[in-house]
Amino acid sequence: MSFEQVVFILVAAGTLGAALLVVTTRNLIHAALWLIAALFGVAILFVFLNAGFFGVVQIVIYIGAIAILMIFAIMLTRQISSEKSARFNKNWLWAFFISIIFFAGIAYILSLWPEFGTTKPILSAEIDPVKQLGVALVSPQAYLLAFELASVLLLAALIGAVIIAWEQR
Amino acid sequence: MGAEVRKTMIPISWFLIFAAALFSIGLFGVLSRKNAILILMGIELMLNAVNINLIAFWRYRDSLDISGQAFAVMVFAVAAAEVAVGLAIFISVYRRRGTISADEIDLLKW
């Protein structure tokens, strides 16, 4: 087993463990912090995929902004710990089986795919994916519309969320 | 190493299985938790699993075809918008009903 594979397995196991704690822990702040750990693990895996840009964007957006927003929301709704109430709702056993079956199903379907075990040569140093992405995002033949629409979507989300969350004084 | 072309040691299957596991964990969280913010966290995990898949396919299929990355960018935008609006709704609901337990928020039942 190579060095890379060992690191991958450690990171992946850590990420999945953190994700499991997110969905099982009682304390909401702990759940948020475990979510951050899981998101950090995913960021490292992006780096493994030669997508360093997405690795740091993951940290900037998810950890630097979304997680903080969640912590703020937890503080504002004052339900830090749900020790009094049950950890799960009454359907949790069903949820558990559905998730297991879902995972098994995907794994089975994937294993039928002929390219399942593909490995690829390392990305040449002459390719800069960020530059490619930048060109693609503003080129009319590619993703210009999606790019501008994303901006409008975010604007709508901004205005909508502010109106909903705002209390008139 | 050397003259032969170095291959990555990690086959695509590892990433796909990892993403599937992460997605399932997120799905479990969404279906089983009571607190609405925790449900949102489950959704975030699922979106991350999707992103891992998108980037993995970009990397292992055709590195010059940037579609996978472009879609991952869109997923980031959607995730941010969803979290912003979702949490705003929860705060608003909490202010009115004093709870954000998904079982008790049943305004849209009728």
Add this chain to the structure above:
Amino acid sequence: MPWNGHREITLQVNKADGNFSSAFCVLFRLNALRKFTGKKEYRTGEVPGENMTDPITWIANWLETILEGIGLPVGIMVLILTVLGVLIVVIFVLAIDIFLVWMERKVVARFQDRLGPNRVGPYGLIQPIADVIKLIIKEDTTPKGADVLIYNIAPVIALASVLIIWAVIPFTPTLVGAEVNIGVLFIVAFGGIGTLAIIMAGWSSNNKYALLGAFRTVAQVISYEIPMVIALLIPVIFAGTMSIQGIVNSQELWNIVIAPVAAAILLVSSIAEIGRTPFDLLEAESEIVAGFHIEYSGMKFGLFYAGELLHALTIGALFSTLFLGGWRGPFVEQIPVLGIFYLFGKAFLVYFLIMWIRYSLPRIRIDHMLNFNWKFLTPLALIALMVTAILDKLLTDFSNITYAVIMLVVNLVLIWAVIMVLRIYASGERKKVGELKPTANADAVLSTFGKDVSSAQETSGAST
């Protein structure tokens, strides 16, 4: 350039940028790397570090030959050299960090017409070491009701997140930490993790002041991150890469000359980001008794303190790298090791500027701070970004000097316009305040006062 589909353009990109990432060797990993990755090996004479002008590269090569002599596999050798390189950088930075305490105290003393530490060692130089020993042997309390694990992890993350930023800062032309193609965002990302440490500290202390301080901090730091991220876009536009070494290389002329507005925005928002006066609401000793680290004592407090000081120097290094040419200076091409001195000289200069601001200005109010960010700095940064982007594209065919002059002039016009807008705004505000202000006339003062009292009585009467 023909515009026929993004794929062709992408291919052109790749050809044009052939020397993009392999141009510089990495700290402590010279030839081994090239063997490892199958890249072209250096020929003798090509490597700047063949003689004593670049001692660190020379030592790296020397170590490498020794390790090769032992017959280690290349992979393990690369790993050992990487670990060594990281150790050297971390220890170097931490050693500087300890003496920053001395420097900060000495400078603040001079600003306040005092002497500062001068008892332990010559000029009090040993003082910080005495401080460290004192912090280490001090009792370490964990408050009742604290979340112990998070409480202990928070200071570690606070210091580590600052240390990690030094991984991407280039020291000399040859001595690059990690030249990744997303260096600028990397810095923003780990700045964000520092914020997280503050939330963790504030929340886990189980103390109202700590939590309040943490919330204020986060409101401030995240607000000021927006103009900072926008200002960082401008050097990226000039260099066409997010790699920090790439940005330094692109600065034949320092960026501050062609983008002074962006530089000013970056400096101001960085000061807010590290929470120094005038933006030190997060600590505000007189209001919320030091904020998020109120419950910390001993070395855990020391880590927050060290992290804060180091962050200030890091901001200095970052600012000088992005806007003041980084390691650039006379003779640096011939003697690369000079770059370290240039970089740290500039970094300490910026650090001194930050201290100067800190000890000259009072703290501002939280609503003013947020207004200043959202209603002034962010729109200004967006306008500067748009102007720079359009001009940079329009001026591609011009010579470098014309380009620089036009950029400078446009920036100066922008600054002038901003000052004009501020003057109009300020005179408006002054009028508003002036109408209410009582005059020196005693009767007028009394009548105003009396009116206030009567109006207050009226309102209270109306409410009851």
Add this chain to the structure above:
Amino acid sequence: MLDEHWLYIGVFLVLAPIFATVPIIIPRFIAPKKPNPIKLEAYECGIETVGDTWVQFRVQYYIFALVFLIFDVEIVFLYPWAVAFDLLPLFAIFEGILFILILLAGLIYLWKRGALEWT
């Protein structure tokens, strides 16, 4: 796949926390440890703590975090555009400008609506 620069950052990521942990570990062995109930009370200027630590926070904190999140995402989108800047024709630059203008429109809307006021 793990290229050497990322390896360097990875080692940094492992070593920096270790370096930060050591100064916390050492006092465990040499510092005195004499806790007593009063020493462990939360320090709130000598006054005994009243009530829960989770005081109600203003919703304004959330609003600012929200505005930050949206702006952050939008600006991060501009980074690939800035990196590819030299290759883009003029109209592609104006597409970026349009993007920024949409952002600015959001800011002006919030400003006019008063959502950016602290009080």
